Amino acid sequence: MTKILVVDDAEFLRVRLTKMLLTDGYEVFQAENGVKAVGTYKEIHPDVVLMDVTMPEMDGLTALKEIVGFDAKARVIMLTALGQESVVLEAVKSGARDFIVKPFEHERVMKAITKLLT
Amino acid sequence: MEITFDISEDELPVFLAEADEHLQVLDDSLIRLEREDADAELVQTVFRSAHTIKGMSGMIGHKRMTALTHALETVLDGVRKNSIQITKPMINICLEAVDHLRLLRDEIITAQTCDLNIDEMVKSLKDFIEGTKHEPSQPVPDNGHEKNTARAVPENGNQSGQNVEPVNSNGSVAGQGSKAVQIQAKIDANGMASAARAFQLMMALQDMGDIQSMSPSQAQIETSSAVSDFSAVVATAQPLEKIRAALMTISGVDEISIDGKVILSNGSIAAEVEPAQQKQSIAPEKKPALPTKLSGLANERRAATPFGRRSADMTIRTNVERIDNLMNLVGEMITDRNHLKQLHSRLKRINGTYDQIFETITHLGRITDQLQEEVMHIRMLPVSSSFGKFPRMVRDMAEKVGKKIDLVIRGEDTEMDRSMLEEINDPLIHLVRNSVDHGIELPEVRLAAGKPERGTLTLTARHEQGRVILTVEDDGGGIDGEKLRKNAIQKGLITAEEAASLTEEQSIDLMFMAGLSTAQKVTDISGRGVGLDIVNTNIQHVNGSIQVETKLGKGTRFQIILPLTLAVVPALLVSICHSTFAIPLVMITETLRLEKNDIVYVNRKPVTRLREKILSLLYLSDIFNLPESRDEKKYTFAVVVQSGKQRIGLIIDSLLGEEDVVVKPLGAFIGDVAGISSAAILGDGQVALIVDVFGLFKLAGI
CATH class of the missing domain: 3.30.70.1110 (Histidine kinase CheA-like, P2 response regulator-binding domain)
Structure with a gap:
């Protein structure tokens, strides 16, 4: 089954995303900060990572760099907020494959994922 | 006006709990920022909380909440980037925004818009940012901020998945x-x-x-x-x-x-590209998930949490009602265990020993105890959930009355029953408010008295011998027993004679008297006493007790002692005229065996001498109107109970033993019975009445 790793410090966001992704038939894993995300990535090799930017312990940008450093083919989609333009550019430079702006619709997430998986 | 949000019922509790958590973080951290030097980590924490709330509210379509958190976040971002200084006005406006956010959060529950003018609040935050701009500082980097605020950005790019090779191959x-x-x-x-x-x-x-x-x-x-x-x-x-x-x-x-x-x-x-094989590629392939290496990674695996388990701290959220049901079942089980115990001892008398039954009972007993403990733990909450609001409250109140107060909180991880926590919430607020309002003196007064300008208010919580002990302590002016006595006489609550016979401690306890505390002017004399009788009543309501220690000029300490739970009470069973009563163990300090001539009458009231002190006695048979032939017995028993610093000996016929009794309310049709708080079903199916010790103190006029 396609494995998706959802990384966000807000439990509500994880719950919401997990719900969406389960409906789409994915296997979903969660992590609530960058450190855990990197650990989980190395362990389960998810097909796609949905990564929040602002998180405690380790932020999404650092986690992205670590993940891409570990696996150059990692498909990481950043979950960004308005006003994080500079972060987005840096994320893309660092190997993020897409970014989704919060608040997002189910369809936007689904498309971003299928796009990367094809 | 009605308003709806894009959130389902199962998501709601998660959302609210999380929003509350972050609002609390905002409150606490902003107050800490005001007091301490800007610590980068702390600033980051505040910013993150605002940011998270923004993200969450955006997801459910709460536009005003998103707009407000965005504005707040922008201020905090400025602080983070050193373009905005931490000042009192800055903290004040942020705290005000947090208050607004709380009301916006409530809208999600009530589905009604609140009366607040959110636009106004957003505008004041923006004006505030503008106002700080001409100060020398680095520019705020994102110009795109403001114009994007309130609307969702449409994201285009809706081509469907295609059967193409991944780019990175x-x-x-x-x-x-x-x-x-x-x-x-x-x-x-x-x-x-x-x-x-x-x-x-x-x-x-x-x-x-x-x-x-x-x-x-x-x-x-x-x-x-x-x-x-x-x-x-x-x-x-x-x-x-x-x-x-x-x-x-x-x-x-x-x-x-x-x-x-x-x-x-x-x-x-x-057009020329046919989207034929789309479906196939969208459907997730079925690869066997991780067939190897799993066992070796067992420990790390905890980090990877499949849906259904929260990765944060492995906690579950569940309905309180469900836990209550569990607790009730445990209660029934305890009753059964007690019953079995009794049956066993009866069988033993008739038929010798029944080792196997005994073993089973012992085992069942252990299991029941463990189960009870586990369920109790589920019902527990750390006191931080109640203490958490105090930093903000104390700050605001101190500001209002022009005092400088440091709040120190200790033991906020101490856990206690959630219903108990709810019950003592108001009394705690009361005590804290009293300390700020009347206990701690104004800065000038403190300085004149040779004390540090800033007063300290300390809240502590700890476990001690199966009880929870909470204290509210201040280093303020203390309470003057003499003034209390005078006031009580003026109010006609006690006579001058009575007042003269009161010890200093007893005088201080006067402030828990109803008549004294409800009078508005009491605050003028000692500075204390606003609604303390209500505090006392609330605490007694949950089988707790409150004590006060005070030193004029040095400060006052209130200590609240509470049982761990309300559902099961460890009690001493006693017999009075062949009826069984249960006295909560928390209240008991000791039991005495009294010879007939140990009891003497002073002013026609029975008393005895206990370690060189006089102890008032109370015949429970009199209180409950039970027939008794007092003079026939050579000796009798007294159970010494304590409330605050007051002690009294309850005279009973015999001691039956200790038992964890499951508390059942008396039922509305019986109503309030003086001296009885509730009932319990004992192991043998008998009903025992649980003695309301505080009620007895009142009945005895002590």
Whole structure:
């Protein structure tokens, strides 16, 4: 089954995303900060990572760099907020494959994922 | 006005709990920022909480909440980047915004918009930011902030998944046989960070070969906020199909053409490309998940939490009602265990020993105890959930009355029953408010008295011998017993004679008297006494007790002692005229065996001498109107109970033993019975009444 790793410090966001992704038939894993995300990535090799930017312990940008450093083919989609333009550019430079702006619709997430998986 | 949000019932508790958590963090951290030097980590924490709330509220379509958190976040971002200084006005406006957010959070429950003018609040935050701008500082970097605030940004790029190879499987460099390919793209200008999309296009092309020319240039892309037209010439040996596939994985691009041939327009794939195998590729493939190496990773695996388990701290959220039901069942089980115990002892009398039954009972007993403990733990909450609001409260109140107060909280991890926590919430607020309002003196008064200018208010919680002990302590002016006595006489609550016979401690306890505390002017004399009788009543209501220690000029300490839970009470069973009563163990200090001539009468009231002190006695048979022939017995028993500093000996016929009794309310049709708080079903099926010790103190006029 396609494995998706959802990384966000807000439990509500994880719950919401997990719900969406389960409906789409994915296997979903969660992590609530960058450190855990990197650990989980190395362990389960998810097909796609949905990564929040602002998180405690380790932020999404650092986690992205670590993940891409570990696996150059990692498909990481950043979950960004308005006003994080500079972060987005840096994320893309660092190997993020897409970014989704919060608040997002189910369809936007689904498309971003299928796009990367094809 | 009615308002609805995009949130389902099962998501609601998660949302609310999380929002509350972050609002609390905001409150606490802002107050800490005000007091301490700006600690980068703390600033980061505040910012993150605002940011998280913004993200969450956006997801459920709570636009006003999103707008307000965005404005708040912008202020905090300024603090983070040192363009805004931490000042009192800055903290005040942020705290005000947090208060507004609380009301906006409530809208999600009530589905009604609150009366607050959120736009106004947002505007004051923005004005505040504007106001700080001409101060010398680094500029706030994102100009795009404000204009984007309230609306969701449409994200285009809705081509469906296509059966193409992943872009990163390819790392070839242009070499022999390469040709120049002209790429043109239009990027959705409404999308956020369109420059980043251009950057993605550039990166994808770099993978394909050498970029010979590009407009805008890389430097321009990296510095501009929006890019709508992108064009490049790339020297590549890759087939066009591969280039096309690589470009198509990028979202937010409206139009792409390769060598003048449009492959994507208006965000949808151009006609010539058949989307035949879409379905197949969208459907997630079924690979066996991780067949190997799992066992070795068992420990790390905890980090990876499949849906259904919260990764944060492995806690569950559940309905309180469900836990209550569990607790009730445990209660029934305890009753059964007690019953079995009794049956066993009866059988033993008739038929010798029944070892196996005994073993089973012992085992059942252990299991029941463990189960009870586990369920109790589920019902427990750390006191921090109640203490958490005090930093903000004390700060606001101190500010209002012009005092300087440091709040110290200790033991906030101490856990206690959640219903108990609810019950003592108001009394705690009361005590804290009293300390701030009347206990701690004004800065000048303190200085004049040779004390530090800032007063200290200490809240503590701890477990001690199966009880929870909470204290509220201040280093204020203390309470004057003499003034209390005078006031009580004035109010006609006690006579001058009575007052004269009161010890200092007893005088202090006067402040818990109803008549004294409800009188408005009491605050003028000692500074204390507002509603303390209500505090006392509330605490007694949950089988707790309150004590006060005070030293004039030095300060006052209130100590609240509470049982761990209300559902099961460890009690001493006693017999009075062949009826069984239960006295909660928390209240008991000791039991005495009294000879007939140990009891003497003073003012026609029975008393005895206990370790050189006089102890008042109370015949429970009198209180409960039970027939008794007092004079026939050679000796009798007294159970010494304590409330605050008052003690009294309850005279009973015999002691039956200790038992954990399951508390059952008396029922509305019986109503309040003086001296009885509730009932319990004993092991043998008998009903025992649970003695209301506080009620007895009142009945005895002590």
